[in-house]
Amino acid sequence: MDPERSSTSMPDTAGLRVAVLGPGGVGGLLAGLLARGGADVTCLAGRETASLLDEQGVAVRSALFGDFVAAVHAAERLTEPVDVCLVTVKATQLEAAVARLPADVLGDALLVPLLNGVEHMTLLRERYPRAAVIAGAIRVESTRVAPGEIRHDSPFVAVELAPPAELSPRGEGLAAVLRHLGLQVSVTHDEAAALWGKLAFLAPFALLSTHEAAPLGVVRDRRRAELAAVVAEVSAVARAEGVSIDDRGLIDVFDRLPPTMQSSMQRDAAAGRPTELEAIGGAVLRRAARHGIALPVTERLVGELRARQSADVRSAPR
Numbered sequence: 001m002d003p004e005r006s007s008t009s010m011p012d013t014a015g016l017r018v019a020v021l022g023p024g025g026v027g028g029l030l031a032g033l034l035a036r037g038g039a040d041v042t043c044l045a046g047r048e049t050a051s052l053l054d055e056q057g058v059a060v061r062s063a064l065f066g067d068f069v070a071a072v073h074a075a076e077r078l079t080e081p082v083d084v085c086l087v088t089v090k091a092t093q094l095e096a097a098v099a100r101l102p103a104d105v106l107g108d109a110l111l112v113p114l115l116n117g118v119e120h121m122t123l124l125r126e127r128y129p130r131a132a133v134i135a136g137a138i139r140v141e142s143t144r145v146a147p148g149e150i151r152h153d154s155p156f157v158a159v160e161l162a163p164p165a166e167l168s169p170r171g172e173g174l175a176a177v178l179r180h181l182g183l184q185v186s187v188t189h190d191e192a193a194a195l196w197g198k199l200a201f202l203a204p205f206a207l208l209s210t211h212e213a214a215p216l217g218v219v220r221d222r223r224r225a226e227l228a229a230v231v232a233e234v235s236a237v238a239r240a241e242g243v244s245i246d247d248r249g250l251i252d253v254f255d256r257l258p259p260t261m262q263s264s265m266q267r268d269a270a271a272g273r274p275t276e277l278e279a280i281g282g283a284v285l286r287r288a289a290r291h292g293i294a295l296p297v298t299e300r301l302v303g304e305l306r307a308r309q310s311a312d313v314r315s316a317p318r
């Protein structure tokens with residue numbers, strides 16, 4: 001990596017060159033906010049979405065940020081260097097999507113995945129050895145209602161960035177840009193804590209809400225013992241990864257959240273779309289196996305959800 005580049009912080013939003021791989025609920029919202037803030041944004045997507053975005057821009061409806069349309073460039077493949085690339089596809093789409101991001105064009109840009117899960121970090125670091133890969137986690141509720149049309153529902157967008165020490169100035173620079181746009185951004189140097197902190201919440205919620213096909217309130221009432229068991233199991237794996245999770249505190253968080261809250265895995269399953277089961281539940285099981293930790297409840301839930309998914313695929317019309 002160019003040493004000068006690694007020691008300088010991010011330029012101002014105006015003139016910042018950003019690529020967004022996967023302009024959906026998360027990516028479309030960030031692309032819109034960055035473009036409105038003056039960044040030069042290129043969305044990378046399939047042909048139809050790319051040509052629509054190129055012509056019409058990204059339309060965002062948000063109680064927090066207002067309703068606006070921001071002009072972006074869009075392409076099927078990155079052809080010019082950028083300062084930052086946000087990776088915002090679903091985990092199930094990542095393998096196919098990275099073909100749009102040639103390593104030689106990306107060079108030593110900041111590469112910031114905001115996907116849920118942990119396993120995408122290895123894939124991205126292997127594929128982009130020169131890039132400055134920084135783990136990120138995002139808390140938001142934002143939906144791609146149609147290509148290029150984004151509805152942002154949560155009264156906040158919270159991003160956690162976890163740059164390794166040598167990338168700290170560039171991570172802080174990106175954090176400053178995002179804060180300036182109105183996002184809540186925290187920076188930690190503990191990548192495992194950022195990723196496992198999110199997974200410790202998400203895995204129990206996503207697995208049980210999808211298994212029960214119901215929102216959080218129903219899960220809390222009907223599946224409380226399993227919720228506590230999965231929290232304890234995932235936090236055991238997190239501990240083996242060097243991350244301490246407050247199990248009791250997490251149950252309190254589940255008790256305080258609105259009963260109507262749904263997980264995106266549950267919504268995807270209900271709509272017959274592929275889910276991030278492997279990136280969330282499968283990843284927890286694979287890490288547990290690496291550490292020799294048994295996760296009986298998580299394993300049963302993931303196994304049953306995998307079986308349901310295979311049955312759905314077999315019965316889908318051809």
Ligand SMILES: NC(=O)c1ccc[n+]([C@@H]2O[C@H](COP(=O)([O-])OP(=O)(O)OC[C@H]3O[C@@H](n4cnc5c(N)ncnc54)[C@H](OP(=O)(O)O)[C@@H]3O)[C@@H](O)[C@H]2O)c1
Pocket residue numbers: 021022023024025026027044045046049088089090091093096097098100114115116138139140141142143144146147148264276
């Ligand atoms: N949405 C949220 O509120 C939220 C909150 C926290 C975390 N997350 C996480 O953020 C990640 C993204 O979720 P999301 O909800 O934003 O997903 P999404 O709305 O489904 O957006 C995915 C986007 O990726 C595009 N895409 C699909 N295949 C592609 C490919 N091969 N190349 C380029 N682009 C491709 C889709 O294009 P089309 O528009 O053409 O379909 C879509 O715009 C997930 O890991 C999710 O768990 C989401």
